[in-house]
Amino acid sequence: MPQIIPIRDLKNTSEISAMCHSSNEPVFITKNGYGDMVVMSMETYEKNMFVHDVEEKLAEAEEAISKGEVRGARKALSDLRKQCEL
Incomplete structure (x- = not known):
């Protein structure tokens, strides 16, 4: 299931890193309720x-x-x- 978080949560970098590594899926970042960015672990990206x-x-x-x-x-x-x- 995709994880979606607001951009203001990007300040919690270690939490986001843990989310990316634990799920092996990208984390979708929203800004003002709209999709803005995608963050994923290097392993997931390379795969x-x-x-x-x-x-x-x-x-x-x-x-x-x-x-x-x-x-x-x-x-x-x-x-x-x-x-x-x-």
């Missing part, structure tokens, strides 16, 4: 960026497959051996 990167690469691979821009494993290995003179 989310990794997942985003994997999803992006999978989407690129699926697009390449649909365009026919791929080659079989045997052909790829053969080309690599020629390139590396193996």
Whole structure:
């Protein structure tokens, strides 16, 4: 469940840090009742960026497959051996 706190609570930095690390989810900060910022632990950020990167690469691979821009494993290995003179 997302945690939402008002911006005035940012003065409690150790509390907010504990919230971020205990839930592994972002904490949403509001200003005048509207969403303003998001705070999260470095671990959660890195995990989310990794997942985003994997999803992006999978989407690129699926697009390449649909365009026919791929080659079989045997052909790829053969080309690599020629390139590396193996």
